[in-house]
Amino acid sequence: MRAVVFDVGETLVDETRIWTRWADRLGVTRLTMLGLIGACAALDRPVTDAFAMVRPGLNLETEEAAWAVDDPDGLRSGFDADDLYPDVIPALTALRAAGLRLVVAGNQPPRALAALRAMDLPVDEIRNSAELGVEKPAPAFFAAAADLAGAPVREIAYVGDRTDNDVLPAADAGMLAVLVRRGPWGYLHATRPEAARAHVVDSLLELPGLLTAGS
Template sequence: MKSNPVEWIFFDVGETLVDESAPIADIISQLIRAAGRRGIAVCERDIREAWMQAHERFSPFPMADILLRLFPDDALRQAIWKEMKYRKELDKPFPEAKSLLQSLSGSYRIGVIANQSAGTVHRLESYGLMEHIEAVFSSAETGLVKPDPRLYEHALQTTGCPACKALMVGDRIDNDIVPARQVGMHALWVRQGLALRQFSPSPSLQPSGTIPSIGEMARWLELWQPTDPTRAS
C-alpha cells in the first residue's frame, strides 16, 4: 500500500472548492450596465480578458485594475464602482467537492487557507463541506492575507504540521502556489478560472503538480511521486 506523502491537505475556497463563475458573470453584467447608463459601451469579452491579464500581472485587486483600464476618469470610475456589488450568495460548491473531501478525509487531515470575508466556516457549512474540514484559516479571521507567507506559517504552526508534510491546493499561482512553496509546502495548481494563464516566477516556486479541475485531484494523488518541496520540481 502506498504511504501518504503528506498529513494535511489545505484547500483554497474560491475557484478551487467553490465555483465562482455565477457571481463573476453577475458582476461583469453589473459593470456593463453601469457603463451603459453613462453611454459607455463595454463588452463581456474585453472585461474577462482584462481580468485574466490582471491575474497574469499578479494584481492583488484585479477589478480595480479593470476599472482603471476602462475608465481613466477617477470620478467616473468611483461612481461605477459604487453601483457594483459582488454577490457571494451566488457561489456554489463544485459538484465533485463534497465527495472529494469525504474521500480524502479518510486518509488525510483537511484544512482551508483562503482569502475570504467574515463567516467562512458558516459558508462552508452551508455548502455541506465543513463536516470534512478540521481547520479553517481565513484572511478575515486571522488578519493575514494571501499571498503573505505568514498565513501559511500560522496554519502549519496551529495544526502542528511540518511544511514538508503539507499540500496546498488552489487556483492561483500568486496566492496559493508561490507562498506555499516559499514556506516549504507541496502545492497543487487547479488550473481553471480567470487565473489559468498565470505562471510561476521561478523554478523553485513551481507547483508540485497541475490538474484542470478539482475532480481530477484523487487520481493525481494516486500517481503523485513527491520530491523535496524545498527544491525545484
C-alpha cells in the same frame, strides 16, 4: 501527507456567477468583464484594476453598500453551495476517508467565511484572511495555515489556482504545492516555468491518489 489546505476562489468555488453579476451591476457586457479579469491575470495586475477600467474612480466599498440596499437578499458579490465545482465534495470526502486533516484557508472577506461554513463541507477547519488578520502571499498566512493543519509543514499540501499567491509561497514555506489548472489564473499560471515547483492537476479528484500514494 497528513493535511491539506485549500484556497477558495477558483479552487473550490467557481467565480463565474460573481463576475457576471458584477458585469450586470456595472452595466457592461459579461464578456467585457470576464475579458478584463483575464487581462488582469495575464498582466499580473490586481483584479481591482478590472473595476477601475470599467468605471474609473469606483469605490468598491461604496458600491457594495449601495448594492446591498438595492438587492438585500441577493448573493451580489457572494457565493453559495451552487458555486462549488462538481469535484469538490467527492474529493474532500475521499481525502477525509483517507485520514487527512482538511483546512480551507484563503483570501476572503468576512461574508465569504459565513457562506463557506453554511455549506457544511467535510473539512476540519474553515478560516479566511479576514479572520486570520493576514493575507496571502505573506509567509505569516502560511504559518497560520500550518497551525490550523496541525502537522509539520513538510506533511501539508496547499492547493490553489495561482503560482504567485498559492504555489510559490506554499513551497517557500516548506509545503507540498499543488496547482489546480482551472480559472483564468490556473490555466495561465500552469504554463509558467515556476509551475514546475508544484504538482499540476486538472481536478481535485486527482488529490487522493497524489497525496496518499504509498501510504
